Amino acid sequence: xxxxxxxxxxxxxxxxxxxxxxxxxxxxxxxxxxxxxxxxxxxxxxxxxxxxxxxxxxxxxxxxxxxxxxxxxxxxxxxxxxxxxxxxxxxxxxxxxxxxxxxxxxxxxxxxxxxxxxxxxxxxxxxxxxxxxxxxxxxxxxxxxxxxxxxxxxxxxxxxxxxxxxxxxxxxxxxxxxxxxxxxxxxxxxxxxxxxxxxxxxxxxxxxxxxxxxxxxxxxxxxxxxxxxxxxxxxxxxxxxxxxxxxxxxxxxxxxxxx
Numbered sequence: 528x529x530x531x532x533x534x535x536x537x538x539x540x541x542x543x544x545x546x547x548x549x550x551x552x553x554x555x556x557x558x559x560x561x562x563x564x565x566x567x568x569x570x571x572x573x574x575x576x577x578x579x580x581x582x583x584x585x586x587x588x589x590x591x592x593x594x595x596x597x598x599x600x601x602x603x604x605x606x607x608x609x610x611x612x613x614x615x616x617x618x619x620x621x622x623x624x625x626x627x628x629x630x631x632x633x634x635x636x637x638x639x640x641x642x643x644x645x646x647x648x649x650x651x652x653x654x655x656x657x658x659x660x661x662x663x664x665x666x667x668x669x670x671x672x673x674x675x676x677x678x679x680x681x682x683x684x685x686x687x688x689x690x691x692x693x694x695x696x697x698x699x700x701x702x703x704x705x706x707x708x709x710x711x712x713x714x715x716x717x718x719x720x721x722x723x724x725x726x727x728x729x730x731x732x733x734x735x736x737x738x739x740x741x742x743x744x745x746x747x748x749x750x751x752x753x754x755x756x757x758x759x760x761x762x763x764x765x766x767x768x769x770x771x772x773x774x775x776x777x778x779x780x781x782x783x784x785x786x
Contacts, residue, residue: 530555532577533563535591535729537749539775539783540611540643544670545579546778548609551674559785560594561729569597575605575677578624582612582640583748586697587623589705590729590747595627605680607637609673611666613645619693621684639673640685641666646754648767663775709742712752715760724752724761726784755780 532549534557536542549555552575560580563569576598580591587595600606606628610620621638628635643666644659645651653659676683687693709732724740725733732745733752740761753761754772762768774780 528554528575529573530575530577531558531571531573532556532579533558533560533594534578535560535580535588535594536778536783537581537729537751538646538754538773539778540646540666541579541581541609542778542782543775544609544611544641544666545577547667547670548577548579548674548677551671552678559729560590561785563594564590564730567597568599569594570599571601571604573601573604575607575680576600577677578606578608580608580610580620581749582610582618582620584697584700585617585693586619587627588747588749589701592623592627595624598628598633600628600633602633605636605677606634607639607677608635609639609641609670611641611643613642613647615640615642615685616688617693618687619690619697620687622687622690623694623697636680636682637676638684639669640687641669641673644773646750646773648750648753648770648772649764650766652770653773659773705746705748706744708748709744709746711764712742712746713762714740715762717758717760719758721757723755723757723780726786727751727755727780729785731786751783755783 532545534541534545549557608624625635644662720738730745732743734741753763
């Protein structure tokens with residue numbers, strides 16, 4: 528049974544999940560969603576299709592929404608979604624994917640929420656390393672259960688509560704706040720102009736001009752650039768200063784570069 532897993536990952540949580548699922552079910556190809564950004568239609572060839580991505584503002588990241596809208600899936604395919612998140616209590620992502628596919632007469636066969644940890648530093652600092660390890664170990668145990676269900680092509684959906692509220696908040700963010708997110712980034716004089724932030728941006732939103740980092744107006748607010756900077760000179764707003772950065776311990780920076 529041929530499986531293709533499309534993933535989107537900023538700091539490695541979703542990529543780790545995608546890799547673990549791929550290894551667990553076998554005969555699987557991993558494809559970064561960001562690598563197909565220039566294709567108007569994405570024709571899928573496979574018996575099983577996976578979508579693995581993080582929760583952004585309680586719902587589907589814009590890049591993922593646009594990707595799913597361009598998917599052309601065989602009618603008989605088993606389609607599953609795995610959403611990595613800081614908390615599974617505040618999600619409308621699975622229902623949004625079902626809705627997007629439903630408008631094209633396509634179906635989501637199964638959906639799962641995997642709690643890892645939030646990397647959104649403007650909201651909260653990272654937990655201790657010990658707590659991170661415990662959260663990631665628990666997430667791996669759930670991924671093992673997900674692999675078992677996918678292998679049996681089970682139809683299962685993790686519960687999402689007050690979905691309409693989370694969807695409304697996400698839409699407000701995308702319409703009113705995200706277009707101006709790039710203005711919140713800053714870069715300290717300690718920048719070495721290594722260019723890693725530019726390489727890791729999934730939408731090519733960063734430029735290096737005259738030895739300075741510049742953000743354009745197509746930001747996804749994934750914060751990959753902030754977390755990957757080797758000298759931690761990038762900030763987002765006023766609350767990220769002094770807060771530890773994050774990358775999944777089993778994922779390398781090189782693996783996160785998709786463009």
